[in-house]
Amino acid sequence: xxxxxxxxxxxxxxxxxxxxxxxxxxxxxxxxxxxxxxxxxxxxxxxxxxxxxxxxxxxxxxxxxxxxxxxxxxxxxxxxxxxxxxxxxxxxxxxxxxxxxxxxxxxxxxxxxxxxxxxxxxxxxxxxxxxxxxxxxxxxxxxxxxxxxxxxxxxxxxxxxxxxxxxxxxxxxxxxxxxxxxxxxxxxxxxxxxxxxxxxxxxxxxxxxxxxxxxxxxxxxxxxxxxxxxxxxxxxxxxxxxxxxxxxxxxxxxxxxxxxxxxxxxxxxxxxxxxxxxxxxxxxxxxxxxxxxxxxxxxxxxxxxxxxxxxxxxxxxxxxxxxxxxxxxxxxxxxxxxxxxxxxxxxxxxxxxxxxxxxxxxxxxxxxxxxxxxx
Amino acid sequence: xxxxxxxxxxxxxxxxxxxxxxxxxxxxxxxxxxxxxxxxxxxxxxxxxxxxxxxxxxxxxxxxxxxxxxxxxxxxxxxxxxxxxxxxxxxxxxxxxxxxxxxxxxxxxxxxxxxxxxxxxxxxxxxxxxxxxxxxxxxxxxxxxxxxxxxxxxxxxxxxxxxxxxxxxxxxxxxxxxxxxxxxxxxxxxxxxxxxxxxxxxxxxxxxxxxxxxxxxxxxxxxxxxxxxxxxxxxxxxxxxxxxxxxxxxxxxxxxxxxxxxxxxxxxxxxxxxxxxxxx
Numbered sequence: 001x002x003x004x005x006x007x008x009x010x011x012x013x014x015x016x017x018x019x020x021x022x023x024x025x026x027x028x029x030x031x032x033x034x035x036x037x038x039x040x041x042x043x044x045x046x047x048x049x050x051x052x053x054x055x056x057x058x059x060x061x062x063x064x065x066x067x068x069x070x071x072x073x074x075x076x077x078x079x080x081x082x083x084x085x086x087x088x089x090x091x092x093x094x095x096x097x098x099x100x101x102x103x104x105x106x107x108x109x110x111x112x113x114x115x116x117x118x119x120x121x122x123x124x125x126x127x128x129x130x131x132x133x134x135x136x137x138x139x140x141x142x143x144x145x146x147x148x149x150x151x152x153x154x155x156x157x158x159x160x161x162x163x164x165x166x167x168x169x170x171x172x173x174x175x176x177x178x179x180x181x182x183x184x185x186x187x188x189x190x191x192x193x194x195x196x197x198x199x200x201x202x203x204x205x206x207x208x209x210x211x212x213x214x215x216x217x218x219x220x221x222x223x224x225x226x227x228x229x230x231x232x233x234x235x236x237x238x239x240x241x242x243x244x245x246x247x248x249x250x251x252x253x254x255x256x257x258x259x260x261x262x263x264x265x266x267x268x269x270x271x272x273x274x275x276x277x278x279x280x281x282x283x284x285x286x287x288x289x290x291x292x293x294x295x296x297x298x299x300x301x302x303x304x305x306x307x308x309x310x311x312x313x314x315x316x317x318x319x320x321x322x323x324x325x326x327x328x329x330x331x332x333x334x335x336x337x338x339x340x341x342x343x344x345x346x347x348x349x350x351x352x353x354x355x356x357x358x359x360x361x362x363x364x365x366x367x368x369x370x371x372x373x374x375x
Numbered sequence: 376x377x378x379x380x381x382x383x384x385x386x387x388x389x390x391x392x393x394x395x396x397x398x399x400x401x402x403x404x405x406x407x408x409x410x411x412x413x414x415x416x417x418x419x420x421x422x423x424x425x426x427x428x429x430x431x432x433x434x435x436x437x438x439x440x441x442x443x444x445x446x447x448x449x450x451x452x453x454x455x456x457x458x459x460x461x462x463x464x465x466x467x468x469x470x471x472x473x474x475x476x477x478x479x480x481x482x483x484x485x486x487x488x489x490x491x492x493x494x495x496x497x498x499x500x501x502x503x504x505x506x507x508x509x510x511x512x513x514x515x516x517x518x519x520x521x522x523x524x525x526x527x528x529x530x531x532x533x534x535x536x537x538x539x540x541x542x543x544x545x546x547x548x549x550x551x552x553x554x555x556x557x558x559x560x561x562x563x564x565x566x567x568x569x570x571x572x573x574x575x576x577x578x579x580x581x582x583x584x585x586x587x588x589x590x591x592x593x594x595x596x597x598x599x600x601x602x603x604x605x606x607x608x609x610x611x612x613x614x615x616x617x618x619x620x621x622x623x624x625x626x627x628x629x630x631x632x633x634x635x636x637x638x639x640x641x642x643x644x645x646x647x648x649x650x651x652x653x654x655x
Contacts, residue, residue, distance in 0.1 A: 056554055076557045089555035093573040102569070103559030147555075154559065 007032040007158055007190050008053060013062030015048050015214075022048040024214035025062070030158075030192060031207075035184050038194045039201040040211035041237065046194045047162060049211070053192065054083045054160050067157055082151035083160040086167070088143045090135045096122070096146055097131035103154045121153035124183065141172050152187060161193040165200055177203045198238045202226065210234050231375045235283040242340050244282045248274050248372070257311075258282055258372060262338035267311035269367035274374055281373040286343040288369040291330065291355065294362045312370075314363045316340065318355055328352045332361060410632065417625035434622040435630075444627055447611035452634075454522050454607065455590040458529035462586040463579055465530070466537025470578070471571075473538065474545040489539065491532040500599035503528045507600060514602030521605050528600045529590040536589065537582030544578030580642050588635060 006029035015023040023045040030036045038046040051057045053064060055076035064071045066080060082103070091099050097118050104114045122128055125145040135143055144164065151159055164180065165173045181204050184191045195201055201208050202222040210217045210225065210233070217237075218230040229235035232243060246260035256268045258280055266282050274280060294315065319339070320331030328351070330342045342363060346352050355361060384391045420431035438444055473485060491499065507524050514521065548571070556566040594609040601610060608631060615624050 054554075054558060076554070077560045077562060081558075083555070083558045085551040085555055087549055087551045089549060089551035091552060091555075091570060091573075102556070102561075106560040106565060150555075150559065 005032055006030060007034075007067055008192070009063075009065040010049070010053075011063045011065070013049070013052065013059045013064060015045070015052060015057060016060045021214050023052070023059075026214070026216055027062075028209060028216065028219070030190060032190055033188055035181065035191045035204055035206045036193070037201040037205035037208045038192070038211060039198060039205075039208050039238070040196065040217075042196055044211040045214040046196075046211045050083075050160050050162055050192065050194045053158070054081055055079050080157040081160055082154050082156040082158075083162065084144070084147045084151050084164055086163040088140075088147040088167075090143050090146050090150075092135050094135075095131065096127065096133045096135070096138075099135070099146055100150045100153050103150065107154075117153050118149075121149040124152060124186070125149045140167055141176065144168070144176070148183070152183075152189070156189060158190045158192055161191060163195055164193060165195070166197070173200070180204055202238070210237060212237075227371075229283060229371060229373065232281055232283070232373050235371065235373060240286055240341065240343075242284045242286065243373075244284070244338070246280055246282055248272065248276060248278045248280050251276060255367075256372065258370075262336065263314060263334070263340070264336075265311060266370050267367050268370060268372065272372045272374075274372070278374070283371040283373055284340075284365060284369060286329065286341045287327075287345075289340070289342045289363050289365045291342050291344050292362050292364070293354070294360055312365050312367060314340070316361060316363070318357055318359045318361060321355070321357060323352055328355075330355065330361075332363070413625050414629045414632070417622055417629045419622050419625075422621060423619070434626040438623050438626040438630070441623070443606065444608075444611055444615075444623075447606045447608045448627070448631070450522060450605065451591055451608035453519055454526050454529060455587050457519075457522075457526045458533050458590040459583050459586045461526075461530045462533035462537050463583050466534040466582055466586070467541050467575065467579060469534065469538035470541025470545060471575075473542050474548075489535050491535050492539075496532075496593075496595040499528075499532060500596040503531075503596060504599040514604070521602060524600045524602065525597055525605065525607065528596050529593060532593075532596065533586035533589050536585045537579075540582040540585065541575060541578040544575060544581075548574050580645070584639060584642055587638065591631075591635065 008028075008030040010026055010028040010030075013023055013026050014021065026045075026049065038049060040046045048057055052059050053066070053071075055071065055074065055078075071079060091102065094102065097115075100121055101114050101118045104117060109117070118131070119128070122130060125148050127142065127145050127149065130138070130142070130146075135146065138146070144167075161180075165176050168176060177200060180191070180193075193201075193204065202225075205222055207219065207221055208225050209219045212233050218225060218234045220228070220230075225234065225238050229238065229241075235241045235243065244260040244262040244266075246258040246263070246266065248256065249259045249265075250257035251272055251274060253271045254269065256270065256272045258266045258268070260266055260282055263282065263284075272280070314334055316332040316334040318330050319333045322329045325346070327343045327345050330344065332340050332342055334340055340363070344351070344355075389395045416427075417434060418430050418432065419427055420433070421428035469488060473481070473488075478484075503524075512524050514524070516523070552570050552574075553566055556570045557563075561569065592609055594613065597607050598610055598613075601607065606614075608627075612624055612627065615621070
């Protein structure tokens with residue numbers, strides 16, 4: 001089997017609970033060796049989809065294939081996948097070694113080999129020497145490693161992770177994001193992770209499927225998802241964004257323009273292939289907007305302006321500020337009344353002092369920064 | 376003075392407040408003074424139980440040589456042991472069923488099952504009496520089959536207690552553990568044996584203790600269901616007391632108390648007190 005072959009094929013899978021449709025006709029291929037993330041708000045069906053892969057829920061319609069084999073009628077204990085649960089579900093009455101060795105014991109692996117593989121698995125998650133500990137003597141992060149080792153020791157074809165980092169504090173979560181990516185590199189097993197946390201998804205995934213109301217809203221790499229969102233839901237869910245409604249007034253292969261009542265005329269240096277006069281939305285990320293004191297603009301425009309004169313410019317008054325240390329977020333009321341969010345990196349220790357409440361400011365952005373959304 | 380120069384009592388440190396200590400002390404006296412008096416007077420060298428006349432063990436000797444009393448004690452322990460085993464099995468099954476499944480009329484089933492706990496004992500006793508008379512349950516069987524009617528009656532009121540304890544214990548079970556076991560390849564049975572049962576164990580031990588003590592000291596229901604020739608310890612003590620309260624009764628009761636305490640201690644030791652405490 002080559003790297004590119006899908007290890008998991010989801011074909012037209014629908015799951016209904018009574019009248020509620022949790023997963024709605026989803027088709028999806030997950031490639032072997034990939035770090036795949038299902039991202040979405042709570043109730044979007046991502047966990048249900050994961051549980052259907054594991055075998056804890058059965059699809060109402062459709063088919064799930066793992067490694068080319070149809071999983072219909074195959075119970076969870078017979079599937080070549082293992083899962084790390086949100087609560088870790090470490091067995092409290094067993095020692096760490098017994099926890100990690102449980103699956104091997106069930107599979108009838110002999111004592112000597114079992115001990116060896118348990119030791120290796122614990123080493124892999126940096127828990128060497130913890131064999132005899134009981135779970136209640138460990139921290140949340142350590143328990144999670146036990147759960148990871150317990151699944152990895154089975155050498156599954158796919159490792160499923162249900163909100164693996166949600167119970168950890170922020171520092172530990174950031175560290176575990178790196179460790180999980182590392183681990184996945186090392187063991188070469190396909191990881192499928194469910195999360196509602198976009199930072200987590202962006203930092204770990206090779207590909208992300210954003211789910212909304214049981215449907216896949218977009219399937220893309222992290223950077224494509226962020227820079228080229230396919231629709232308003234994705235643009236808004238992944239990262240922070242300003243969205244303005246407008247009409248497409250100019251659409252040529254190398255340039256386009258959108259007339260937004262909220263923001264003025266937005267100029268783009270590429271075509272969008274939409275019908276002329278169509279209702280579209282402009283999505284503009286806060287960090288892609290430059291902030292100036294009025295008048296200073298001319299000089300900066302000369303440095304990197306690629307839009308025609310008097311385009312991609314806006315003026316307003318700072319109405320809100322939050323200083324976050326590395327960046328400062330500004331809420332600016334545009335002259336025509338709309339609000340826009342702008343973030344600005346604090347490149348020097350005095351940067352945040354340049355702007356304050358009720359200051360008049362002007363803004364500009366590059367012609368390749370706005371994204372035109374058709375839906 | 377060092378004893379009194381302690382740090383001041385914080386508002387929520389109830390265990391260090393004088394009135395609370397007095398209250399707890401009074402409660403303990405109220406609970407245990409009668410038992411202590413009973414035990415002390417079992418060593419009293421007097422036919423009557425009123426004044427201390429000196430230390431003796433002769434009433435223990437007398438009690439242990441009283442064949443019907445010993446027979447009654449053996450009967451009681453046998454019934455209690457049998458009733459406990461069956462109640463724990465039935466109660467555990469019922470507890471797991473109520474915790475695990477949703478089915479029509481679940482509320483009704485639950486209510487009916489806890490009836491034996493609420494129905495006055497005297498009614499249960501009469502009902503049992505009528506039942507065993509109606510089905511013509513044989514009373515002249517050899518030991519231990521002659522205890523079957525009492526044992527069945529005891530199981531009837533003991534197993535709902537076990538079911539309740541087991542059910543409340545299972546409420547704290549994380550279903551993901553069950554799924555994790557299956558995910559690691561365990562069958563339904565292996566999951567029950569390796570994951571559910573260990574979690575249930577403190578509930579089973581607590582339920583068994585409850586069932587055992589309930590059965591051991593039951594008087595009313597036993598009185599109605601025992602045949603003419605079967606006698607249990609509480610019933611025997613009652614008949615002895617009808618003549619006079621002799622130190623022999625005290626001695627027999629003391630033996631029973633010590634036996635129960637010993638059994639409880641063993642059970643707690645086996646389980647670890649922490650596990651039992653977790654149940655409630």
